[in-house]
Structure formats: C-alpha cells, structure tokens
Amino acid sequence: MSSIEYLERAVVVKGERTEWSPTVKLTLASIIALLVISPAVLGLYWEMLLPK
Secondary structure, eight states: OOHHHHHHHHHHHHTOOOOOOHHHHHHHHHHHHHHHHHHHHHHHHHHHHSOO
C-alpha cells in the first residue's frame, strides 16, 4: 500500500468530512423538493375537490 492510500484511509478513519458525490446531492435535493412541494400540491388539490 502506498503512502497516499494510507493517508486517504487515515482521513476516513478519523471521520473527517469528505465531499458528497453529485448523485447523492441530486438525490437529497429531489427528496427535499418533494417534501417541500407536496403539501402545497395537496392543498391545491384539496381546495378543488371541496364543494363550495
């Protein structure tokens, strides 16, 4: 094992933060957007269904 690989493993073991991959960021952003937008969409849908 080279010294660079050893240092990379040491960083992971120490628990230092690493950069998140773009896929993880996109997935989290999608989930958060869905959680934020869904109540508004449900509210509009509910208003259209209720008799006036």
